[in-house]
Amino acid sequence: MQSFLIISLIFIVFIFILFGIPVYASLGLTGLISLIMLSVTKGSPLALQVMSSSVYTGVSATALLAIPFYILAGIIMNKGGITERLINFALLLIGKMPASLAQANIVASMFFGGITGSAQADTSCIGGILIPAMIDQGYSPEESVGVTVSSSTCGPIIPPSIMMVVFAVTVNCSIGALFLGGAIPGIMIGLGLMLVVAFRDQKYHFPRRTESFTKEERRKIIKEGFVPLGMPIIIVGGIMTGVCTATEAGALAVVYSLITSIFITKTVKISDLWGMLLEAGAQSGAILMIIASAKILAYSLSALQMGSLVADMFLSFTTNKYVFLLLLNILLLIMGMFMDGSAALIILAPIFQPIAATLGISTIHLGVIMVLNLIIGVGTPPMGACLFIASKISGISVERCAKGIVPYLIGELIILFIVTYLPITVTFLPTLLGYVV
Amino acid sequence: MEEKKSDFFKTFDNLIGHLENIGVGITFAGIVILVTVCVFYRYVLKSGFMWSAEVQEVLVVAMAMFGCAKATREGGHTELTALTKLFPRTGRVAIRTITSILTVIFLAVFVWTSYKYTISSGMLKTIMLKIPYKYFYMWLPIGMALNLYEFIKRIPDRIKNDPPEEY
Amino acid sequence: AEGTIAAKYSVVFPATGTQADGANKLGEFIKEESDGRIEMEFYPSSQLGDKIAAMEGMIQGTIEMSEFSATDFSNYDSMWSVCSLPYLWDSGEQAIEVFTDTEVTAFMEEKVEKCGMKIIAWQNLGSRSILNTKHAVNEPADLNGLKVRCMQDSILAGTINAMGASATPLAWGECYTALQQGTIDGVENSEPVLLANGMQEVAKYLSLTEQFIIPDPVVVSKVWFDGLSEEDQQAMLKAGEDYTKWYNEELWPNAEQEAQDALIEAGVEVNEVDKEVFKEAVQPVIDDYLSSATEDQKAFYELLVKVRDNQ
Ligand code: NA
Numbered sequence A: 001m002q003s004f005l006i007i008s009l010i011f012i013v014f015i016f017i018l019f020g021i022p023v024y025a026s027l028g029l030t031g032l033i034s035l036i037m038l039s040v041t042k043g044s045p046l047a048l049q050v051m052s053s054s055v056y057t058g059v060s061a062t063a064l065l066a067i068p069f070y071i072l073a074g075i076i077m078n079k080g081g082i083t084e085r086l087i088n089f090a091l092l093l094i095g096k097m098p099a100s101l102a103q104a105n106i107v108a109s110m111f112f113g114g115i116t117g118s119a120q121a122d123t124s125c126i127g128g129i130l131i132p133a134m135i136d137q138g139y140s141p142e143e144s145v146g147v148t149v150s151s152s153t154c155g156p157i158i159p160p161s162i163m164m165v166v167f168a169v170t171v172n173c174s175i176g177a178l179f180l181g182g183a184i185p186g187i188m189i190g191l192g193l194m195l196v197v198a199f200r201d202q203k204y205h206f207p208r209r210t211e212s213f214t215k216e217e218r219r220k221i222i223k224e225g226f227v228p229l230g231m232p233i234i235i236v237g238g239i240m241t242g243v244c245t246a247t248e249a250g251a252l253a254v255v256y257s258l259i260t261s262i263f264i265t266k267t268v269k270i271s272d273l274w275g276m277l278l279e280a281g282a283q284s285g286a287i288l289m290i291i292a293s294a295k296i297l298a299y300s301l302s303a304l305q306m307g308s309l310v311a312d313m314f315l316s317f318t319t320n321k322y323v324f325l326l327l328l329n330i331l332l333l334i335m336g337m338f339m340d341g342s343a344a345l346i347i348l349a350p351i352f353q354p355i356a357a358t359l360g361i362s363t364i365h366l367g368v369i370m371v372l373n374l375i376i377g378v379g380t381p382p383m384g385a386c387l388f389i390a391s392k393i394s395g396i397s398v399e400r401c402a403k404g405i406v407p408y409l410i411g412e413l414i415i416l417f418i419v420t421y422l423p424i425t426v427t428f429l430p431t432l433l434g435y436v437v
Numbered sequence B: 001m002e003e004k005k006s007d008f009f010k011t012f013d014n015l016i017g018h019l020e021n022i023g024v025g026i027t028f029a030g031i032v033i034l035v036t037v038c039v040f041y042r043y044v045l046k047s048g049f050m051w052s053a054e055v056q057e058v059l060v061v062a063m064a065m066f067g068c069a070k071a072t073r074e075g076g077h078t079e080l081t082a083l084t085k086l087f088p089r090t091g092r093v094a095i096r097t098i099t100s101i102l103t104v105i106f107l108a109v110f111v112w113t114s115y116k117y118t119i120s121s122g123m124l125k126t127i128m129l130k131i132p133y134k135y136f137y138m139w140l141p142i143g144m145a146l147n148l149y150e151f152i153k154r155i156p157d158r159i160k161n162d163p164p165e166e167y
Numbered sequence C: 001a002e003g004t005i006a007a008k009y010s011v012v013f014p015a016t017g018t019q020a021d022g023a024n025k026l027g028e029f030i031k032e033e034s035d036g037r038i039e040m041e042f043y044p045s046s047q048l049g050d051k052i053a054a055m056e057g058m059i060q061g062t063i064e065m066s067e068f069s070a071t072d073f074s075n076y077d078s079m080w081s082v083c084s085l086p087y088l089w090d091s092g093e094q095a096i097e098v099f100t101d102t103e104v105t106a107f108m109e110e111k112v113e114k115c116g117m118k119i120i121a122w123q124n125l126g127s128r129s130i131l132n133t134k135h136a137v138n139e140p141a142d143l144n145g146l147k148v149r150c151m152q153d154s155i156l157a158g159t160i161n162a163m164g165a166s167a168t169p170l171a172w173g174e175c176y177t178a179l180q181q182g183t184i185d186g187v188e189n190s191e192p193v194l195l196a197n198g199m200q201e202v203a204k205y206l207s208l209t210e211q212f213i214i215p216d217p218v219v220v221s222k223v224w225f226d227g228l229s230e231e232d233q234q235a236m237l238k239a240g241e242d243y244t245k246w247y248n249e250e251l252w253p254n255a256e257q258e259a260q261d262a263l264i265e266a267g268v269e270v271n272e273v274d275k276e277v278f279k280e281a282v283q284p285v286i287d288d289y290l291s292s293a294t295e296d297q298k299a300f301y302e303l304l305v306k307v308r309d310n311q
């Protein structure tokens, strides 16, 4: 009965989204239906207040503040012409390498996403700058979105990572070991995506620079490059030296981009600020509302005890370690498509950790696999937050964005399977540094 | 007469638009300033405002709610159109009508239930500033009521103009 | 199963660890005392929402059970801020004895019911001490310049400041990375909680300052409880009573010791401090509080102190 309810709820939300109800309303509406079902089947009072409390806690979560901050910083940097300077600088560095801007996008994400630990923040910030730039240079919008969104998934794998903290606290394992465990897989994802770009370049011949910069041009680019390069320095430096948390760094990024574009590049006037606030505010409101409405549905799925149902199902299928890992990957990929990664971790980690332990799979390995699986979902429809952000930035539909990400998704899945079946990729670093995994 | 009515509506609609802008702009600016000042106080002055998280919370909730309504006004919410596009015109109109009604139902229920939620929060207060939670929760019904207004306003366009090529 | 009454137990702590062990046993007690008529469903890690959502759910009757810190009631009634006062108890055991005393229970009952809830059990959560990344703390001067993360509560923050540190507000979930990167220098909590959150990996000096001892009540929804049959009500109360005894006498003392051993094994340097010096340092916080306290707060404080000193 309960599994029937769970399946029908997931089916309903899918139908709503496919037939064009705004995503936040699809989630909220299914949430409302699920609360009614819950009340009928359990004979408990209708918990309508859950709609309000879920949305409220959803939008007021501190870690989510990174999203509006980086969206705003991205808008200011774009309007302030800082983007252009950054791109010129990246091009100068990469030289005449094929598909230079796409490759720069991935490297930037490994760097930036690695620090912020949030895929959404990475898509907003790097994507806000590089998607328009790539389209400008002649990449198709699909390609630009595909590269940006897929490379954003590096962030929550390369330490530090908010999702890893959630997993570690949920199953009570070492956060440090888990962080270290994510380092190699995160870098593998980045390098794997760069390979995908290189392969695709063979066929599609992405834009590349043919002419060398003159001496004056070089000097000008380097000089102008100091302004945008201050941004990662503020963010990385700020977090690493303990000035601020990853979320707070977003506010500093806003202040930095504002000060530099008003006083140094002089490309933004104070009077422009209001319009940029409004633009970023509307974009953030739309994204926060999707995350918040998903929480209503998450409440019902928890209360229907989806977790233990899934565990029973799994153990009835198999007790073989490798088959278990395969099934786990499939299930998590699907879950990641439908749920916020952290919410899915909170529900699923305590279910799978004991099963994994019985089958001789290390908790650290399990944690990295789970985060990796779930984070891939942020770039896929129907509920990929990064895909939605990228669709907003690029101005093309979610469907077209989804098409663009396919080749990169295949690259990610290959890396995922390597990481799943070669535990050494995860356990090597933590073991080297003395953790017992 | 007809013209007067639409003039009145225009003025009213502009007013709502301004209200949303002011709501989004002021709260967003407030959050950026508050968080920046907090970082400065903690790092440079080695002290902190214990109340900052509470103020930050109310600002971000109001910002998200006004932002959500503003996104509806500007057609900025994510919705998928690929499937609907495959249907013939009558089918599209029917689908757009039904989905519009369902969305209105959700928004109306949300406005009503979050209003009840706000007034029933009663004695609930924040720990530091002792601000009643109703001043935090009230942004949900306010924001969603604006959102409902914006959505209803767009319905004729949503149905008549089919799924637009790109939203 | 069919015909049983489901009681959703919504909590913020994770699915594994001492508190979760306690929760599972609580479910067994409830099942046993009600002859299987009431079945507790355990929802850890805020799956059904945070503390405020659980409180609101209990008021409405959509969440049946929860547990949180005694001070969390002050969201509804400022009287409970008394429980935040530093050095109110000598030990967690003493606090439990006082909170389960008949006179204190009678006094609290009406207050809690006004919030739409009912307390059925109390759990010792030990004492909160300061763990920091810099050096061992022996006296208030050692805390000078250390940014210690503190919950948002003026008494708790005032105490940390009076002890010599700088109270810094920060979400608990961010503390691990904040300690690692030096955004803050210390956190304060009980040993099992510090261990459960892996703080021993990033901070190595635990000084047993034991400034706060705040036990957690297990509460049930008043509307739900009132709707139960007389027999089921008695079963819930009896289960709570059995649980209080088992938790505080068997589960917690072991857990606390094990946690301290595990911290030491992880390389944390644990030191005892002369608490008298710290008590003296925080006395102004208590004096300030009492001088501006409401009638309710004064009455509650005096009752707690009276029962404590009579023991
Ligand atoms: Na990261």
Ligand code: NA
Pocket: A105, A106, A108, A109, A126, A127, A147, A148, A149, A151, A152
């Ligand atoms: Na990227």
